[in-house]
Amino acid sequence: MEILSPLAHFLVxxxxxxxxxxxxxxSPLGVPAEKKADMSPVTKADTEINQMVIDRVKxxxxxxEVLGEEQSTDITKSNKLFVVDPVDGTHxxxxxxxxxxxxxxVVVDGVSVAGVLxxxxxKRTLVAEQGRxxxxxETNSKIKVSEKDTLxxxxxNAGWSDARGVENLHTLGARTPEVYxxxxxxxxxxxxxxxxxxxxxxxxxxxxxxxIVVEEAGGxxxxxxxxxxxxxxxxxxxxxxxxxxxxxxxxIVKESGLSNDFNGG
Numbered sequence: 088m089e090i091l092s093p094l095a096h097f098l099v100x101x102x103x104x105x106x107x108x109x110x111x112x113x114s115p116l117g118v119p120a121e122k123k124a125d126m127s128p129v130t131k132a133d134t135e136i137n138q139m140v141i142d143r144v145k146x147x148x149x150x151x152e153v154l155g156e157e158q159s160t161d162i163t164k165s166n167k168l169f170v171v172d173p174v175d176g177t178h179x180x181x182x183x184x185x186x187x188x189x190x191x192x193v194v195v196d197g198v199s200v201a202g203v204l205x206x207x208x209x210k211r212t213l214v215a216e217q218g219r220x221x222x223x224x225e226t227n228s229k230i231k232v233s234e235k236d237t238l239x240x241x242x243x244n245a246g247w248s249d250a251r252g253v254e255n256l257h258t259l260g261a262r263t264p265e266v267y268x269x270x271x272x273x274x275x276x277x278x279x280x281x282x283x284x285x286x287x288x289x290x291x292x293x294x295x296x297x298x299i300v301v302e303e304a305g306g307x308x309x310x311x312x313x314x315x316x317x318x319x320x321x322x323x324x325x326x327x328x329x330x331x332x333x334x335x336x337x338x339i340v341k342e343s344g345l346s347n348d349f350n351g352g
Contacts, residue, residue, distance in 0.1 A: 095216040098203040105189040106207035120181040136173035170295040176268025188270035192295035197317030202296030215303035232306040232329035233279040244272035244284035252343035273297030277304040283328035291318045313337035323349040
């Protein structure tokens with residue numbers, strides 16, 4: 088990790104502060120949550136972490152703006168952003184389940200160039216930077232994706248809000264456990280425990296950090312059609328994989344009709 092830049096180390100520092108806030112509020116009995124306009128939950132941890140990131144970025148990197156799930160600064164003022172999901176998996180956090188994650192990426196001209204994914208309960212922080220690899224901070228060791236090259240018994244995260252594609256995966260022998268935090272699932276792909284994932288959301292903060300962490304660990308992250316996309320605006324879903332299975336996932340998505348949702352079909 089000594090080869091990482093000060094910017095990447097800053098991401099780790101943000102994750103440490105975010106972890107402290109998450110653990111302050113987390114309870115196995117659950118925590119109070121309000122409903123946002125889209126009916127998704129938000130807790131005090133979400134808003135407090137989001138504001139913390141804005142405050143730290145303004146102080147240390149004033150030429151950057153923040154695109155956050157709960158609050159953003161004026162992202163039209165800069166081509167350099169911190170793209171942040173303060174608590175990915177808020178529903179799990181709110182009910183006292185351990186499947187949640189702090190996610191932050193540095194995005195320049197739409198490209199993720201550094202990112203961090205952190206789950207404080209399992210003491211797992213993944214950090215990556217373009218061209219410098221991906222690391223598990225707690226052991227200061229490089230991480231890598233799996234070498235699975237067939238869908239038979241592959242582990243693919245899929246089906247949270249749209250089960251299309253799951254039947255196709257099962258037919259080919261894949262297993263489809265659903266981790267209700269895409270950043271948790273992406274972390275598991277980067278570590279080699281999962282082999283891939285299908286995401287049908289449109290928020291950049293859900294995937295920006297996954298993009299750089301998984302790819303620096305040797306995998307591939309694209310939009311749901313298998314194409315590159317920008318992470319400073321709405322996205323067209325995502326496919327996350329160890330690289331070797333990516334083409335197969337693209338085919339499954341097209342055959343299931345999932346890709347039509349992002350093509351006007």
